[in-house]
Amino acid sequence: MFSLRTPKQMQQNRISKLIENRNRLEIVNLTESNPTQVGFDYNIDFITSSLTRPESIFYEPDPKGLLEARESVCNYYKARKVKVELDNIFLTASTSEAYTFLFKLLADPGEQVLVPIPSYPLFEHLAQAETIKAVPYNLYYDGDWHIDIYSIKKAINSSVKAIIIVSPNNPTGSCLKKDELDQIIEICLEHQIALISDEVFSDYTYQESEQRVKTIAEVDQILSFTMSGLSKVAGLPQIKLGWVVVNGPSNIATEAMLRLEFIADLFLSVSTPVQHAARSLFESVSHIQTQIKERVLSNRTWLQSQLGKESVCSLLSAEAGWYSIIQVPNVMTEEEMILQILEQENVLIHPGYFFDFASEGWLITSLIVEQEKFKEAMGRILSRAELWLK
Ligand SMILES: Cc1ncc(COP(=O)(O)O)c(C=O)c1O
Known part of the structure; x- marks a missing residue:
């Protein structure tokens, strides 16, 4: 037998298996951090x-x-x-x-x-x-x-x-x-x-x-x-x-x-x-950065507007970057949460454990996703989170 090292990240998890079994084109990907895939205008x-x-x-x-x-x-x-x-x-x-x-x-x-x-x-x-x-x-x-x-x-x-x-x-x-x-x-x-x-x-x-x-x-x-x-x-x-x-x-x-x-x-x-x-x-930097900054600001501002005092979720403060962290009710494991969101809402979002958070109850979204797509998919996640506490 030839011997190969297996990097830890290559082990398949339940989330990647579920994605494989679904129509990828129908999934709204809130983990998207590739700027060339989210409709920016490049020269x-x-x-x-x-x-x-x-x-x-x-x-x-x-x-x-x-x-x-x-x-x-x-x-x-x-x-x-x-x-x-x-x-x-x-x-x-x-x-x-x-x-x-x-x-x-x-x-x-x-x-x-x-x-x-x-x-x-x-x-x-x-x-x-x-x-x-x-x-x-x-x-x-x-x-x-x-x-x-x-x-x-x-x-x-x-x-x-x-x-x-x-x-x-x-x-x-x-x-x-x-x-x-x-x-x-x-x-x-x-x-x-x-x-x-x-x-x-x-x-x-x-x-x-x-x-x-x-x-x-x-x-x-x-x-x-x-x-x-x-x-x-x-x-x-x-x-x-x-x-x-x-x-x-x-x-x-x-x-x-x-x-x-x-x-x-x-x-x-x-x-x-x-x-x-x-x-x-x-x-070409300023042409693209202007668009990215506008997108990030617009999505974050919208998210802030949805996560007021009445919401069961909250938005963590941030100073920079392309991502936002949302604290969600800790009523099931993050993996169950991500699987449920994927299965029921067709939306992919990152769990906190992907980034090694010390505790559970975090969702991480990219902010460079197209605004309409972002609002629609995130809106569905936030409505689902309201149900978790009922
Ligand atoms: C903090 C951080 N460092 C480095 C990288 C990788 O950058 P590069 O594409 O230059 O390898 C990323 C990619 O998302 C990142 O988030």
């Missing part, structure tokens, strides 16, 4: 023609990424008044790939990285694929979301090589605060641990805030890695262009960059046409 000619530049026929690879493309990333930060050195930027095919590069750089098999919960359930699987361990620390909610710094301190041991922050976090929509960053930097300094910040949703904040950390790209007291990509920034996940900004005390940052360059050189995974297209792709 199709502009984007596709940027990918067919004649110079793309020549292969002149640079493990960090072509200078012109890295300049575009630099300018992206400059427009946000953030100073990033061209030399400290590494292009990757996606943020997910950037995670794997950083795991290769920072941790040996069996070593650990700290990851927030609840959060996007990607880290555990990426870590597993790199044979390292994602160890959770907690976020808690008291009307707003906070990082439980004590749970980070408790999780620290000599095997921990990095702390991962997701800001804004998916799905809580919470952002790193200045006082939280100060405490985390202190921990990183004390234990000589790197800080990784996933900022893919940083352009999608709902309001300005003085306490919020915009980015950690300028943090240089510790070894820091800031990640983002066009998947969310330009609503173009299929383009496959992400990046990492490396920062830190000069000796360790230089050494980290040398080693990261070696890892990137093993793959050279960002295609040349994409790199030549980068400048144009960044120019």
Whole structure:
């Protein structure tokens, strides 16, 4: 028998089995987070023609990424008044790939990285694929979301090589605060641990805030890695262009960059046409972000209007992102709830456990679904939730 590793996520669950047995086209998908599938207007000619530049026929690879493309990333930060050195930027095919590069750089098999919960359930699987361990620390909610710094301190041991922050976090929509960053930097300094910040949703904040950390790209007291990509920034996940900004005390940052360059050189995974297209792709950002922001705001405002004092459900506060969390009556398991909604209403929505919530009673919806579809499907879920308490 050939031997194959089975990633945990490949095990089928009751929800995926039920979806398989139904007509997928009839299901309203409130988990949809692919911006290319929800009716946004893309500058199709502009984007596709940027990918067919004649110079793309020549292969002149640079493990960090072509200078012109890295300049575009630099300018992206400059427009946000953030100073990033061209030399400290590494292009990757996606943020997910950037995670794997950083795991290769920072941790040996069996070593650990700290990851927030609840959060996007990607880290555990990426870590597993790199044979390292994602160890959770907690976020808690008291009307707003906070990082439980004590749970980070408790999780620290000599095997921990990095702390991962997701800001804004998916799905809580919470952002790193200045006082939280100060405490985390202190921990990183004390234990000589790197800080990784996933900022893919940083352009999608709902309001300005003085306490919020915009980015950690300028943090240089510790070894820091800031990640983002066009998947969310330009609503173009299929383009496959992400990046990492490396920062830190000069000796360790230089050494980290040398080693990261070696890892990137093993793959050279960002295609040349994409790199030549980068400048144009960044120019398309405001056109798509305006539409995404309008959609998110409209769906969230509608949801808020439906979840007043009389409702049995409530909406958790959020500062940013493409998702909303709804607290529902905890009268059955989340799995039963999701199955019932799927079976009776033909609507697919995420359970809290998908994002590792510590307790049950949460539904997570995408906010980028077309407004009419969103209202209709969510309306049916909320009416059903009223029945659960009767
Ligand atoms: C927080 C977060 N990080 C990273 C990713 C993956 O981004 P990419 O498409 O660049 O791999 C996602 C995708 O939804 C995400 O939610």
